[in-house]
Amino acid sequence: MATSFSRLPPLPPLRDFIHMYRLRAKKVLSQNYLMDMNLTRKIVRSAGVQPGDWVCEVGPGPGGITRAILEASCDRLDVVEIDKRFIPPLEHLAEAAEDRLHIHHGDVLKTNIGEFWSKEVGNRCREWNDNPPPMHIIGNLPFNIASPLIIKLLKDMSYRSNVWRFGRVPLTLTFQMEVAKRICSPIDDDARSRLSIMAQYLTEPKLLFTIPGTCFVPPPEVNVGVVRFLPRAQPLINVPFEVVEKLCRQVFHYRQKYIIKGLKTLYPKEIADEMAHQLLKACRVNPKASSVQLGVEEFADLASGYEKQCQEMPGLFPYDYIKPKRTVEILAKTANALPPTNPFLVEKMPGEGIRLTEA
Structure with missing residues (x-):
């Protein structure tokens, strides 16, 4: 069903709004304003916002996407903004939005x-x-928080905490194109990374469309990708998030x-070779494969x-090869000696991909 857009009471154009409140973008906060309301409405349509829905917008800034969400006749919109300069213009929008x-x-x-x-x-x-x-989470993310934020949200999703205690709430977020490609990257793709696995085992990420950098003020030197994450009913990895991450x-x-x-760095030097080969043999994974060649x-x-x-081996999970003096034996006596547990784990999925050939 297509999202219908309703009119808000008359408001100053977004450019005038920014000038009125003297909202110059701060480079230190990686702020880039999306001025084209056709594009902000496209983001909201792509997110699937329907009349009566609840939405949380991350980093609303001067309120371009905020206006589009309100126009979509949501019943409730919560916005989270760290820069206090944007609070007055957002309050201006709130007055027009009739308590939504x-x-x-x-x-x-x-x-x-x-909460x-x-x-x-x-x-x-x-x-x-x-x-x-x-319900939906939407955001035009500052580049400097995009990766840590999606990791935080994915972790919350894995434990069905935060908004995911209410069900499989989808996210629609913007990333610089390099990061968007990493998130959605398939096997053997040069862009494949840690984010690829973390996102793909918990969600079905989809790169919806690209926004040229020239559409933002000030224009970044890169294009921006809009990615939608739909949480999987059954995550593809049956292990706590912290272990996977x-x-x-590494x-x-x-x-x-x-x-x-990379696997050897999970273990103390004196047992690294033995433990890493033991792991690969047990999982029937080729030790000469590269990380980008492996599927979820x-x-x-x-x-x-x-x-x-x-x-x-209590103490192995918190072991950090960069701090070898904190040995496994020492860490075994700490409160976090063992991996965390997750009550929402699902059945393990069958594997396929690069394997050791059997004689």
Whole structure:
């Protein structure tokens, strides 16, 4: 069903709004304003916002996408903005929005969006395996927080916390094109990275369209990709998020090398070769494969095998090869000696991809 746009009371054009409140973009905050209302409406349409939905917008800035969301006749819109300069123009919009717009001044990296809605959510909640609830997260993200924010949100999603306690709430976010391509990158693609695995095992990410950098003020030197994330009913990896992230971070740090190189950094030097080869053999993954050649299924096997090793050797999971003096023996005595647990894990998916050939 196509999103219909309704008229707000008369408002100054967005450019006049920015001039009126003297809202010069701050380079230190990676701020770039999207001025074209046709594009802001396209983002909202692509997100699938329908009349009556609830939306949280991350980093609204001067309110271009905010206007488009309100025009889509949402029942409630919460915005999270760290820059206090934008609060007065957002309050101007709130007056025109008839109590639909709720403004939160703060850092979205430290914000639990679900708390905005928890007291009034009512029958909007859905079971995890049902269709997504009538809720959305949307944002034109500053480049400097895009990667850490999506990792934070994916972690919350994996534990069904934050807004995901209400069901499979989708996200529609902007990224510089390089990051958007990494998120959606397939096997054997040069852009494949840690973000590819983390996003693809928990969601079905889709690059919807590209916005030329020239459409922003000030114009960034790169184009921008709009990506929609639909949470999977059954995540593809049956291991806690922190284990998957650590494995992917180490393996993709050496993305141009054989996978064995990155795996060895998971272990103390004196046992690294033995443990890494043991893991690869148990998972039937070729040690001469590179990280970009492996699918989510192979990473599921590796993460499961690594988690088992960590459970059998307390202190291995928090071990950091950059800080070798904090040995496994020392870490085994700490509160975080073992990997975390996740009550929402699903059945392991069958694997396919590069395997050791059997004699």
